[in-house]
Amino acid sequence: MRGVRHLAAVVFLATLAAVLICVSPGLAASDDWVKPSLPASDDQLRSAVQNPLADLISLPFQNNTNFGIGPHDRTQNTLNIQPVYPVDIGEWLLVNRVILPVVYQPDVASDSGGEWGLGDTTWSFFFVPPAKGFTWGVGPIALIPTSTKDETGAGEWGLGATGVVLWQSPKWTIGGLASNLWSVGADEGDDINVFTGQYFINYNLDNGWYLTSAPIMSANWEAPDGEEWTIPVGGGAGKLLRIGKLPVNTSVQAFTMVEKPTGGPDWQLRVQVQLLFPKK
Secondary structure (H helix, E strand, C coil): CHHHHHHHHHHHHHHHHHHHHHHHHHHCCCCCCCCCCCCCCHHHHHHHHCCCCCCCEEEEEEEEEEEEECCCCEEEEEEEECCEEEEEECCEEEEEEEEEEEEEEECCCCCCCEEEEECCEEEEEEEECCCCCEEEEEEEEEEECCCCCHHHCCCCEEEEEEEEEEEECCCEEEEEEEEEEEEECCCCCCCCEEEEEEEEEEEECCCCEEEEECCEEEEECCCCCCCCEEEEEEEEEEEEEEECCEEEEEEEEEEEEEECCCCCCCEEEEEEEEEEECCC
8 A cells, every 4th residue: 555655646746846847937927026035135045045935946955863762762863855946826926845854763662773764745835925024825735655664654645734924124034834734545543633833033143144943843633642742942053155156055953852752852953954046
């Protein structure tokens, strides 16, 4: 069953990506209206990077390492490949955000051993109105069963809703993102009902530097009472730089877990490198 779902997921992703690439030139609208944080300078580009709804093509690689899992204090690692592709639709913007995880899942019952593989992909669609300062976007989110092993993903289809709100000034970006996913057509006992939330606070410094806090919390509503929530708290710093002419956003953050299920990680280290492709 997993093999059939995996093949269907790959075909779905390839087809949807091809459609978006083909239709985006025909959907392009006039630039008379103000797109959210459309970058024109390095300072504006840094603000656009901090805005998940900006009109900015990017390719982030976000690596999350979780330490202290289970009775043997194992280490789990997830590299999220997260392409972002905005498309103009009249006076609005459709922001496509994909997350494809590459996972190392340790055997938590032992002090050695584990499995590498792909996780399940999430694809979010945010419909964003023209705005300055305060920005919002809402839309559907899909879970696509691309996981290659039972240990690295649920291997189920899912659907849900997602939304982002944020406010920006030259120095600050403050906002939040939330989504909830439910499985579709799952076998009995394999139901998925997962909430994900993230607040993000950025304060810009000189020379491309910024302070940031953007922990990702989650709740598994199918878990037993008292075991639902994972809540990290922490932050770090980042810098917008250039490699040749290519702008690159880099950041490092560390989080401690103030709430976690039994056997969950004690703390997390996040390192992100984000390649940026501004339209002008």
